[in-house]
Amino acid sequence: MPEAEVVYSDVKLARGKKRANEAVNTSTDSTYSEIKISKTQPSTAELSEDPQQAVVRKGSKVTSERVVLVVLGVLLAAALCFTTFEIIKTNKKVKYLEDDKMKCDNNLTETLSKIKSCSTVQPTCPVPKVMDDPCSKCEEGWEQHGGKCYYFSISKSSWEQSRDECRAKGGELVKIDSREEQRLLERRLRDLMTEAEDKFWIGLTDSAGEGRWVWVDRSPLDQSLTFWSKGEPDNWTGDKGEHPDGEDCVRMGEQGGADDLKCWFDAFCSKPHRSICEKAGVRGKFKKVCD
Ligand SMILES: [Ca+2]
Numbered sequence: 337m338p339e340a341e342v343v344y345s346d347v348k349l350a351r352g353k354k355r356a357n358e359a360v361n362t363s364t365d366s367t368y369s370e371i372k373i374s375k376t377q378p379s380t381a382e383l384s385e386d387p388q389q390a391v392v393r394k395g396s397k398v399t400s401e402r403v404v405l406v407v408l409g410v411l412l413a414a415a416l417c418f419t420t421f422e423i424i425k426t427n428k429k430v431k432y433l434e435d436d437k438m439k440c441d442n443n444l445t446e447t448l449s450k451i452k453s454c455s456t457v458q459p460t461c462p463v464p465k466v467m468d469d470p471c472s473k474c475e476e477g478w479e480q481h482g483g484k485c486y487y488f489s490i491s492k493s494s495w496e497q498s499r500d501e502c503r504a505k506g507g508e509l510v511k512i513d514s515r516e517e518q519r520l521l522e523r524r525l526r527d528l529m530t531e532a533e534d535k536f537w538i539g540l541t542d543s544a545g546e547g548r549w550v551w552v553d554r555s556p557l558d559q560s561l562t563f564w565s566k567g568e569p570d571n572w573t574g575d576k577g578e579h580p581d582g583e584d585c586v587r588m589g590e591q592g593g594a595d596d597l598k599c600w601f602d603a604f605c606s607k608p609h610r611s612i613c614e615k616a617g618v619r620g621k622f623k624k625v626c627d
């Protein structure tokens with residue numbers, strides 16, 4: 337055997353061994369290597385494929401992807417349009433319901449103000465009949481709403497003085513027992529107030545214990561029936577803390593109307609304000625009716 341050929345054979349063996357060694361040493365990488373090769377190696381079919389056909393096939397693949405993207409875009413746009421339309425529709429419904437609620441509130445207030453009010457028109461029939469009068473009446477100067485009589489003072493006094501004035505008239509500073517009563521008073525004050533600060537004392541205080549709100553009849557404030565304005569009660573002590581005891585008496589009213597009836601404010605009890613007194617209506621004894 338020629339010497340050069342021996343050398344060539346040796347080299348070939350050495351390279352073969354080296355590859356074998358590399359295969360052993362990189363056994364953990366073998367998967368990666370194989371994948372890489374399979375990806376980069378064209379398939380038999382691809383190798384035998386006409387280059388022009390390959391370009392056409394690639395082009396059609398790209399085109400189908402575009403079609404899918406366009407369809408998805410159209411579907412997304414349609415979904416957005418539908419959602420926007422639904423939001424607009426819902427907003428219109430909410431506005432309609434709010435308007436409807438306001439109309440109902442106004443009707444209810446009007447109806448309540450007429451409940452049990454006595455007719456001031458005397459029967460003109462020739463022979464009137466005298467009967468028990470189940471309705472209630474209010475003294476002069478008092479307004480009747482929902483079977484109760486309310487007095488809206490004209491003069492301004494401190495909270496305690498206002499309470500004394502109510503008692504002197506046979507009444508008491510108002511205690512608000514229902515949402516309807518709050519609605520009725522809130523609406524009435526809109527007409528009576530001459531400016532934003534022209535608010536009215538009501539019979540609610542926490543002067544006996546900070547944060548323990550009680551009505552003038554000593555009943556505790558029902559926490560499910562409060563109408564505090566935003567940020568109230570804040571027991572403010574003044575710009576320079578000149579009122580260390582804070583605000584312990586409640587006034588109410590918003591000249592322009594209160595949002596959701598919330599128009600209670602705690603204030604300094606010594607501040608002069610107008611006030612709302614209340615007392616039960618005087619029950620009528622007789623009335624004349626015609627047959
Ligand atoms: Ca207070």
Ligand SMILES: [Ca+2]
Binds near residue numbers: 568570571572603
């Ligand atoms: Ca306050």
